[in-house]
Amino acid sequence: MTGKLRLALIQMDIRAGFPEHNFAQLKKLLEEAAGATPKPDVILVPEMWNTGYALDRIHELADPAGARTKEFVSEFSRRRGVNVIAGSIAELREGREGRPDGVTNTVYGFDREGNEIAEYSKIHLFKLMDEHLHLEAGERPGRFELESVPAGVMICYDIRFPELARRLALDGAKVLFVPAEWPHPRLHHWRTLLQARAIENQMYVVACNRCGVSGETHFFGHSMIVDPWGEIVAEAGEEETILTAEIDLALTDEVRGRIPVFADRRPALYE
Numbered sequence: 551m552t553g554k555l556r557l558a559l560i561q562m563d564i565r566a567g568f569p570e571h572n573f574a575q576l577k578k579l580l581e582e583a584a585g586a587t588p589k590p591d592v593i594l595v596p597e598m599w600n601t602g603y604a605l606d607r608i609h610e611l612a613d614p615a616g617a618r619t620k621e622f623v624s625e626f627s628r629r630r631g632v633n634v635i636a637g638s639i640a641e642l643r644e645g646r647e648g649r650p651d652g653v654t655n656t657v658y659g660f661d662r663e664g665n666e667i668a669e670y671s672k673i674h675l676f677k678l679m680d681e682h683l684h685l686e687a688g689e690r691p692g693r694f695e696l697e698s699v700p701a702g703v704m705i706c707y708d709i710r711f712p713e714l715a716r717r718l719a720l721d722g723a724k725v726l727f728v729p730a731e732w733p734h735p736r737l738h739h740w741r742t743l744l745q746a747r748a749i750e751n752q753m754y755v756v757a758c759n760r761c762g763v764s765g766e767t768h769f770f771g772h773s774m775i776v777d778p779w780g781e782i783v784a785e786a787g788e789e790e791t792i793l794t795a796e797i798d799l800a801l802t803d804e805v806r807g808r809i810p811v812f813a814d815r816r817p818a819l820y821e
C-alpha cells in the first residue's frame with residue numbers, strides 16, 4: 551500500500567421493504583465499480599441498503615445475524631480483490647438472557663481476501679425517522695484498520711456528533727467512512743457537517759448517501775469525498791451513480807503538521 555487509495559462510492563436508489571431487489575441492484579453496481587479502470591481499492595455503500603427505512607416490518611425483513619450480507623460481501627471482496635465497506639444493513643440480533651430479538655443498523659467492512667475487518671452499529675438513533683422505536687443502538691465506536699491505515703466509520707445522523715468523530719481521530723483514524731440515507735431538505739447540513747468533521751479532525755471524510763424517493767422522503771445523493779483541508783475532492787449529483795476519486799493519505803499528516811490541533815488541545819479544560 552502506497553498511502554494512496556482509489557475510492558468508489560455506490561450512490562444507489564434503495565427500494566424500502568424489498569431486500570431481494572436491493573441485493574440484486576447492489577450486486578450489479580458492485581460488479582460495475584470493481585470492473586472500472588483504474589480499479590478501486592475501496593468501495594463504500596449507503597446506509598440500510600438491504601431494507602431501506604421499512605421500519606414497520608423491520609424485524610421480518612432484517613438479515614438474521616447479517617449472515618446473508620456477510621457471505622455476499624465476503625465472496626465479492628475476495629473474488630474481485632477489493633476492500634468493501636458494506637454500507638449498513640438492518641441486522642436481526644438474537645435477544646440474549648430472555649430479551650427479545652432486536653434490529654441494529656450495522657455496517658461491515660471486508661478486506662481484499664474476504665476477511666471481515668470492521669463492524670459498527672449506529673450509536674445515535676435518529677428520532678425524526680422513528681429509528682429509536684424500531685432499532686437498537688450500538689455501544690462502541692467504529693475504529694478499524696484498512697490495509698494498515700487507521701480508519702473509522704460513522705453512520706448518517708452520527709455526523710451531528712463531533713465528539714464521536716474526534717474520538718475516532720484521537721484513536722488515530724486518518725479516514726472516516728460515512729454511509730447515509732440523508733434526505734431533503736437538509737443538504738446544507740450534510741455538506742457543512744461533512745466538511746466540518748474533515749477540517750476539525752484533519753482527516754478524509756468519505757460519505758456515501760442514497761438517492762431516489764421513498765414514500766414522502768426524497769434523498770438527494772450528493773455523496774462526497776472531503777480532504778483533511780476541508781476541500782471537496784469529488785461530489786455526486788442527485789442521480790444513481792458511482793463516484794470515484796483517489797486520495798493520498800500523506801495529506802492527513804501534512805495538514806496535521808501545519809496546524810497542530812491535536813497537540814494544542816487542552817482537554818483538562820473541557821472534557
Ligand SMILES: O=C(O)CCC(=O)C(=O)O
Pocket residue numbers: 676679705706707708710731732733736739
Ligand atoms: O441528521 C439528519 O438530518 C439526517 C439523519 C438521518 O436521516 C439518519 O440518520 O438516517
